[in-house]
Amino acid sequence: MKFAVYVPDNLEGPAPVLYILGGMSSSEQTFIQKSGFQRWAAHYGIIVVSPDVCPRVTFGVEKNEIEAKGLSFYVNAVKKPWNRNYQMYSYVNEELPSIIQENFNVNKDRQSIMGHSMGGHGALISALKNPGKFRSVSALAPVCNPSKTPDIQFILKCYFGDDTKTMEEWDATCLVADYKGPELNILIHQGNNDKYAEQLKLENFISACEKAGIEISVNIEEGYDHGFYFISSFMEQHFHHHSKFLCGS
């Protein structure tokens, strides 16, 4: 597995760390090349880790499931053959942080997570399934309710089979109802010209948060679509958000 790490110059002591999860058809290179986050990471003194978005090796995948390659939804697959490599949730939440803590001077009590699209989903479920682990979470145009989204259900069935209950255990909107833990400090941006809005189902996530009494800051941005110009336009706001929780005393 490849991952990208950005370490600002002139850090004094262990630094906070922000994990950034990419969306479909991206890799560990995408955020570091296209989002321009380095300016803000340097400004706030935050180490950034951006993993690849899925395993690149698969074994024995049937032709009719080929679409699920290059994705991951940051879950732990149960169904064969996907369960062998597609353990992205464990990778992002356990294996990768251990590697980072062993090799970089990070403060492991100060970590946050963000992501785009499928990676926004990864960020939200990581925060929701690990109360207190991340000081803040943010997402740009996140996939919010995949178990109720026909275009995505097909992919999830590759990882989980037809077991709807398991799917819901990996769905941010479903997880919200049972969340018990400290404030999540969620920030979300989405463009009002995002052609994937129907697959993202942000409105379901907002309703679930309201019902569960979870505070959430949502910004719908005029004219923006789903792409990397949208992402780079709001990097400053997202780093500012995380800095409030990562860099304070």
Add this chain to the structure above:
Amino acid sequence: MKFAVYVPDNLEGPAPVLYILGGMSSSEQTFIQKSGFQRWAAHYGIIVVSPDVCPRVTFGVEKNEIEAKGLSFYVNAVKKPWNRNYQMYSYVNEELPSIIQENFNVNKDRQSIMGHSMGGHGALISALKNPGKFRSVSALAPVCNPSKTPDIQFILKCYFGDDTKTMEEWDATCLVADYKGPELNILIHQGNNDKYAEQLKLENFISACEKAGIEISVNIEEGYDHGFYFISSFMEQHFHHHSKFLCGS
């Protein structure tokens, strides 16, 4: 030919325009995706035009000249078959500005030019061959003296044959000696970890400018290489430089 245009929001009347020329193995997409210039173009109210770096159609090119494809050095080729399409100098200095002036609300008396590597060469020769046309010129790790650079001479021979005199008419360092015109307002950045330094020959350009009494601002930056992280790190400085000449009264 494809080109990218960035038009800031909320312009009041005709805006100044900055042409940005890419280097080898890039296209009209590269600067707009990777440099993060939009923040600065928006800040200063500058329209940015970034053309593709070479013609994408060639006819009857011999196998031993195949390396010259995908390049252009922003010259007008003389030798067949290159002379049919490889007229990038005329394209960048005449055809493209006409298209821009007809289709966008630009102030044609306020234009500047910049570029990276091969595109830095294109920017310098465009300014040197057109006294007064550009208010300022800047370059990141520019190719400065191609007619004296063995690795590049081979490419130039495809475009010009063995005629050294013609090659020198398209060489920034050679052109400096005969420059007569208003201040060029040249800004150059180069990393001191640029593995192409020997092909760039910045020192020859600096000497030629000193001899000709042409003022030039050169910044050698510790640790930076030839790549896009170098470029994106100095976009702010280059836009600030151009804004002084483009946006003043």
